[in-house]
Amino acid sequence: MSDTNVSASPSRRRFLATASGLVAAGVASPVLAQDAKIDAKALPPNVADWSKALGEGVVAHPYGSPSKFEKHVIRRDVEWLTASRESSVSFTPLHELDGIITPNGLCFERHHSGVAEVAPQDYRLMIHGLVERPMIFTFDDLKRFPRVNRIYFLECAANSGMEWRGAQLNGCQYTHGMVHCVEYTGVPLKVLLAESGIKPSAKWVLAEGADAAAMTRSIPLSKILDDCLVAYRMNGEMLRPENGYPARLVVPGWEGNMWVKWLRRLKLGDEPWETREETSKYTDLLADGKARKHTFVMDAKSIITSPSPQAPIKGKGFTVISGLAWSGRGKVKRVDVSVDGGRNWREATIDGLVLDKACVRFYAQTQWNGEPWLLQSRVIDETGYVQPSKDDLRKIRGVNSIYHNNGIQTYAVKPDGEVENVEVS
Ligand code: MTE
Numbered sequence: 001m002s003d004t005n006v007s008a009s010p011s012r013r014r015f016l017a018t019a020s021g022l023v024a025a026g027v028a029s030p031v032l033a034q035d036a037k038i039d040a041k042a043l044p045p046n047v048a049d050w051s052k053a054l055g056e057g058v059v060a061h062p063y064g065s066p067s068k069f070e071k072h073v074i075r076r077d078v079e080w081l082t083a084s085r086e087s088s089v090s091f092t093p094l095h096e097l098d099g100i101i102t103p104n105g106l107c108f109e110r111h112h113s114g115v116a117e118v119a120p121q122d123y124r125l126m127i128h129g130l131v132e133r134p135m136i137f138t139f140d141d142l143k144r145f146p147r148v149n150r151i152y153f154l155e156c157a158a159n160s161g162m163e164w165r166g167a168q169l170n171g172c173q174y175t176h177g178m179v180h181c182v183e184y185t186g187v188p189l190k191v192l193l194a195e196s197g198i199k200p201s202a203k204w205v206l207a208e209g210a211d212a213a214a215m216t217r218s219i220p221l222s223k224i225l226d227d228c229l230v231a232y233r234m235n236g237e238m239l240r241p242e243n244g245y246p247a248r249l250v251v252p253g254w255e256g257n258m259w260v261k262w263l264r265r266l267k268l269g270d271e272p273w274e275t276r277e278e279t280s281k282y283t284d285l286l287a288d289g290k291a292r293k294h295t296f297v298m299d300a301k302s303i304i305t306s307p308s309p310q311a312p313i314k315g316k317g318f319t320v321i322s323g324l325a326w327s328g329r330g331k332v333k334r335v336d337v338s339v340d341g342g343r344n345w346r347e348a349t350i351d352g353l354v355l356d357k358a359c360v361r362f363y364a365q366t367q368w369n370g371e372p373w374l375l376q377s378r379v380i381d382e383t384g385y386v387q388p389s390k391d392d393l394r395k396i397r398g399v400n401s402i403y404h405n406n407g408i409q410t411y412a413v414k415p416d417g418e419v420e421n422v423e424v425s
């Protein structure tokens with residue numbers, strides 16, 4: 001990939017042709033998106049209207065929202081994946097984001113029975129079963145406990161689930177948008193369980209949601225005591241209703257389905273309960289008819305978010321390839337990118353925080369001059385696990401699965417800069 005490397009020092013690089021030169025030649029700058037109509041009166045050397053009048057005053061919007069020019073940055077759903085609005089999923093617009101934190105209003109949502117509306121004064125969390133003292137906590141009780149702040153990714157086990165048999169959906173929002181990465185504030189479960197006490201025979205915990213689905217999952221007690229939280233804030237503010245207000249379970253690195261929202265009950269027991277969500281769902285049917293079960297950990301995965309089908313390349317020359325990577329087993333160690341379908345790899349730069357079971361942001365600076373690319377990324381985590389190709393994954397798991405598809409994504413970049421979800425073998 002040496003031909004795609006940018007070797008000049010940053011101070012001497014010219015990333016884009018200078019805008020003034022292009023304007024003088026009567027050509028729109030590549031930075032100003034072709035999609036929007038340009039108001040010539042607003043451009044230098046004129047003084048734009050927004051500089052000639054007072055703007056809106058403070059508290060015009062008591063709860064702020066993004067600029068009206070960013071209206072396209074929204075969660076989206078896929079009609080044919082939507083059986084009913086209440087049992088459905090919306091996808092994070094990964095192609096419109098940067099850094100690692102997902103803004104609250106853009107976090108994908110997955111509901112099995114719609115959003116439960118739970119009033120904080122009526123919220124209760126019951127802890128019972130194999131405990132010394134069964135307890136019921138109010139929401140105010142929860143907020144009085146010592147708390148921690150942790151950034152974690154949450155990935156639905158069904159993320160990329162439509163791609164098992166081949167390229168199907170077009171755009172990382174749809175193929176990979178069932179992931180978000182948020183800073184949670186909450187109480188470690190080991191703190192709450194110290195209040196109730198734990199009977200020596202306890203090995204498992206049943207977590208139940210207060211929504212009409214009464215979503216229930218069995219979680220090993222060792223995981224609960226290791227790093228699970230009862231969270232009530234995301235990115236500083238209280239949880240959004242769609243993400244489990246007022247309190248949800250945080251199960252770092254494990255299937256999103258286990259992160260029970262509107263958490264109402266934790267029962268300690270000595271064996272798993274074999275609920276619907278861990279038997280007929282969230283198990284992986286293999287080619288020989290057997291099913292993998294208790295596949296809790298989300299294996300390492302990465303996705304290029306730009307360029308991507310919803311974020312095509314808009315001009316030849318300097319191009320930043322950007323994406324997200326994560327691992328349910330710990331920290332991301334390295335991310336590689338390829339422009340030739342995985343024949344040659346080059347190490348990407350990870351910029352920003354590298355945290356346990358959180359997303360990292362990676363970049364690879366390149367030149368693109370209209371040549372066709374087969375663009376890929378692959379992550380390697382701190383355990384040495386390497387993200388597999390889709391073919392390698394299918395060799396082991398067959399194509400009957402829905403869940404746990406962490407295979408390498410391929411994009412074809414066309415000469416006009418358009419990008420398409422494809423497969424290579
Ligand atoms: N908890 C309850 N009570 N009900 C649900 O439908 N959906 C689960 C999990 N917790 C769900 C739930 C699934 S499948 C996922 S992937 C995550 O919540 C999604 O969390 P989010 O909506 O905050 O993105």
Ligand code: CO
Pocket residue numbers: 110155156157158256257
């Ligand atoms: Co899910």
